[in-house]
Amino acid sequence: MGALREQMDKDMVLRGMSPRTRESYLYVVKGLAKHYHKSPDTLSEQDIQNYLLYLIEERKLAWSSCNIVVQGLKFFYYTTLRRDRMALIIPRRRAPSKLPEMLSREEIIALFEAATHPKHRLLLMTAYSAGLRVSELVRLRITDIDPNQMTIRVEQGKGAKDRYTVLSKQLLVELRKYWKRERPAIWLFPATHTPDEPMNAETAQKIFYRCKQRAGITKRCGIHSLRHAFATHLLEEGTDLHRIQRLLGHGQLSTTMRYFHLAQSNLMQTQSPLESLAARVATRR
Missing domain, CATH: 1.10.443.10 (Intergrase catalytic core)
Structure with a gap:
């Protein structure tokens, strides 16, 4: 996704996103493309939802990690590809509130x-x-x-x-x-x-x-x-x-x-x- 990657990165730079956020979002879209072995702009709404289901149920990703995936995909499809926001429904659940284990x-x-x-x-x-x-x-x-x-x-x-x-x-x-x-x-x-x-x-x-x-x-x-x-x-x-x-x-x-x-x-x-x-x-x- 060379050209798409470059365009997405330019879109994020224009919006003042930090290098770390840009890197995370690009990695998210790369993961989606690698999963299907297809260019992400050819994937359907159902493909994307199935991928998220795979991350949640099979990869057992934490909700915080899933939320990063969601935001990265939203940016790619809504901003870079300019798809209609109502046509792409990406489920998002609130992360459970857990206190970290404290070091004494x-x-x-x-x-x-x-x-x-x-x-x-x-x-x-x-x-x-x-x-x-x-x-x-x-x-x-x-x-x-x-x-x-x-x-x-x-x-x-x-x-x-x-x-x-x-x-x-x-x-x-x-x-x-x-x-x-x-x-x-x-x-x-x-x-x-x-x-x-x-x-x-x-x-x-x-x-x-x-x-x-x-x-x-x-x-x-x-x-x-x-x-x-x-x-x-x-x-x-x-x-x-x-x-x-x-x-x-x-x-x-x-x-x-x-x-x-x-x-x-x-x-x-x-x-x-x-x-x-x-x-x-x-x-x-």
């Missing part, structure tokens, strides 16, 4: 200690220390670290937004040791064989999984759990919710508020209403 502080320490390579240890420390998404983590430049303001600049994060997050004093010490040893030129975490390019996000994820296995952590979680832990631990330590929102780069406060459900200290300090009820009964006797 002890498990995070064990994770760091399980990193056999200093670069890998620093990668995980930076993700946790600054609350970064993996796509933001691997694209950090040396110039994004500001020791004077004690900030880390996140360039073009999710939603194509720049923001600043906190630079830990302890992390700064580790970063300086790392720079003296490795001397990275542009990217903080360059690719191993092509240092003029950043590390691949998939590589960072694999590093996390290897360290998690060595640390004996059995919880179902990926490198994004370090971002969850950053927010939850800040909340447990009394950091203002609006400040956490800005550090994470959330557009809506409601997105940040989900960490209330993860903050164990807040839950454990909550008193059951049965206690006050028992106190009332006691005063009547």
